[in-house]
Amino acid sequence: MCEVSPSIVISNETLVSIIVRSLIDKRLSIACAESCTGGLLTAGFVDYPGVSAVLAEGVVAYSNESKIARLGVTKQTLDKYGAVSAQTAAEMASGVAKTASAGVGISTTGIAGPGGGSYEKPVGLVYIGLSVNKRISTKELRLTGDRSAVRNKAVKLAMEFLLQSLKDI
């Protein structure tokens, strides 16, 4: 489990510009698969005018059917672990990287609220999935705040997770 709040106080715009330059340096393209963030992560990348050099595509797979059809998430994974799980996040990230022929796939799946939470999976639980050159990693977040706050924090932490992972390769 990771820290609840963003640890690096830099703007999304700065984060994205650093990420895009890093992706260009490493000759990697990127594709996004979003559930709870619903397009905000991809939109964050598209804020950066030069993003067309690296952005392959984004998919907002809000329903399970879309996760299966568009991203290749297996029904078995959804049945066994649920849509909000590290396993589903991992398959979303690897799935979008594969279908978009991108070096990097990044995904979000979580419970943004206000409804939909349970004792085991409360509102604010979000998983980030990352596939970098087919190496998969995931991160569990426990976020606080309203629907908008949860989604915006998830976007920022997903970007930070990606940036950290790019430093390691």
Next chain:
Amino acid sequence: MCEVSPSIVISNETLVSIIVRSLIDKRLSIACAESCTGGLLTAGFVDYPGVSAVLAEGVVAYSNESKIARLGVTKQTLDKYGAVSAQTAAEMASGVAKTASAGVGISTTGIAGPGGGSYEKPVGLVYIGLSVNKRISTKELRLTGDRSAVRNKAVKLAMEFLLQSLKDI
């Protein structure tokens, strides 16, 4: 060509809640295909907690390859009219409606700037495509402002175009 500025002064949140209720009433699901808005339109819908009842999926098809592979836009259309054209917007909207099995498909394609504009297709030129029960319509927008302003105005006007179209059926 339409007016440059939004004509109805209501918030995106209110617009979305009216649209979602209208879609539920008419038993229609919706799918989004975005280029220049890059996820902001889908994210605008996902702001509304009850959207899962109607939102099938969103696709950010930023590259031509993605428009062809994910949305079924034809290479002939892209070659003849360009990615930023009413024809491409129409194919994006009908394509995403078809692949997502949704009653409504809505698309955006345009030049958000700051670069990428030309005399014929200046920064701020945006096309909205709409497929409602397979009936296709498009709208040309000439928007002013910076990249962020163009994208946000395009989202709002796309929602208004959709709401108006839903009133007609």
